[in-house]
Amino acid sequence: MEQVIKFELGRLNAHLPVKRISLKSALSASRPAVQGKNGNLHYFKREELKLLSKLLPESEWDKLQLPILIALESKLGRGAARISGEIEAKVIGKILQREATDNEIIVYRPELALIRRKLPTTTQYMFVW
Amino acid sequence: MAAAFTSSPNRMELMKVRKRLALAEKGHDLLKDKMDALVMELFNTLKTIQKSRATAIEQLRKGYEAVSACMAVMGTFETMQAAEETKKEIQIEISERNIMGIEVPTVEIEETERNALTRGYSLHTTSSHLDTAAREMERAVKLLVELAELEVTALTLARELERTKRRVNALEYILIPRLQGAMNFIMMRLDEMERENFTRLKRIKAILEERE
Numbered sequence: 049m050e051q052v053i054k055f056e057l058g059r060l061n062a063h064l065p066v067k068r069i070s071l072k073s074a075l076s077a078s079r080p081a082v083q084g085k086n087g088n089l090h091y092f093k094r095e096e097l098k099l100l101s102k103l104l105p106e107s108e109w110d111k112l113q114l115p116i117l118i119a120l121e122s123k124l125g126r127g128a129a130r131i132s133g134e135i136e137a138k139v140i141g142k143i144l145q146r147e148a149t150d151n152e153i154i155v156y157r158p159e160l161a162l163i164r165r166k167l168p169t170t171t172q173y174m175f176v177w
Numbered sequence: 178m179a180a181a182f183t184s185s186p187n188r189m190e191l192m193k194v195r196k197r198l199a200l201a202e203k204g205h206d207l208l209k210d211k212m213d214a215l216v217m218e219l220f221n222t223l224k225t226i227q228k229s230r231a232t233a234i235e236q237l238r239k240g241y242e243a244v245s246a247c248m249a250v251m252g253t254f255e256t257m258q259a260a261e262e263t264k265k266e267i268q269i270e271i272s273e274r275n276i277m278g279i280e281v282p283t284v285e286i287e288e289t290e291r292n293a294l295t296r297g298y299s300l301h302t303t304s305s306h307l308d309t310a311a312r313e314m315e316r317a318v319k320l321l322v323e324l325a326e327l328e329v330t331a332l333t334l335a336r337e338l339e340r341t342k343r344r345v346n347a348l349e350y351i352l353i354p355r356l357q358g359a360m361n362f363i364m365m366r367l368d369e370m371e372r373e374n375f376t377r378l379k380r381i382k383a384i385l386e387e388r389e
Contacts, residue, residue: 050197053204056344060207063275084275091272091283120210127213157217165221169274169283173214175207 060175062086065115071100072109082115090115096170103142104135111135115172118160122177127157129173143167186366194363198356205348211277212345215338218276222331229327233320240317243310250306259298259307264291269322276330279337284326289319 065082074080080092092114104112112135119130130152131140137148143166144159155163163171248256270285293300293308 050200052344053200053348056208057204059278060211063278079272081272086278088275088280089273090275093283093285120214122206122210161217161221164218172275173277175210177203177207
């Protein structure tokens with residue numbers, strides 16, 4: 049059982065990208081994608097990239113790193129998550145129609161559902177312990 | 178129950194059990210977070226499927242109505258012949274995305290609606306009803322492809338949810354209680370040994386005092 053736990057814990061963040069790409073480069077790529085730690089490619093939907101590009105001025109396209117990471121932290125409590133990064137928090141704040149503070153934004157379950165519904169490929173979960 | 182975890186109740190074993198318990202509890206918390214997120218993803222997808230399925234069914238109804246009307250005006254054989262002449266390819270881009278390590282398909286479909294000139298059938302011998310039927314069916318194809326993506330996603334998420342739930346339950350109801358039981362057993366045994374030792378020393382002291 050312990051081996052299973054270790055395997056599961058190791059697998060939890062295996063999908064995270066080795067290197068994130070900016071919105072600008074994603075928009076200019078023919079098939080925008082990032083490679084995960086497990087070697088698999090994660091593709092972004094163009095319609096989501098277009099939505100993000102509408103939410104931000106063009107000067108900030110190269111500052112937004114994709115995918116936007118949604119950190120699920122045990123210490124925040126069940127259903128809460130943290131999104132860090134100035135531009136990332138700003139864009140999520142615009143979707144949720146509220147202000148981000150200190151370059152990060154804490155989101156709760158209904159908001160998380162909304163974000164994932166609007167940005168299913170350009171956001172990814174990250175488990176923090 | 179405790180015997181399964183402890184060969185001999187000593188401090189070293191207690192430390193090992195504590196470490197295993199901490200790992201099990203950490204795993205349990207994280208897997209529960211994952212399970213919560215999976216439930217949310219699944220419900221999100223199911224909600225979208227519901228809307229998407231209703232739209233696709235409505236569009237198919239319109240499509241079949243238009244085809245029936247076309248068959249009534251043009252004739253069944255002529256409609257079938259025109260359908261044979263139609264170009265039958267659509268461009269679909271199938272790729273993958275990751276939801277917490279679960280690979281689900283992403284389908285991007287280009288505009289399926291074509292104009293009458295690019296469909297491939299003769300405009301001279303067909304009615305405008307055929308154009309309407311073709312247009313409605315092309316719209317339906319797009320919706321069906323989108324629905325297929327969502328249904329596969331929901332199925333994959335449901336399977337992973339079931340697997341994660343089994344793991345969480347195994348940790349919550351089997352491993353963690355067993356480890357806690359083993360820890361309590363060792364602690365109780367160590368306390369008992371300490372008491373035995375204390376009594377033994379008292380007894381030895383009493384014997385020595387008697388001898389003196």
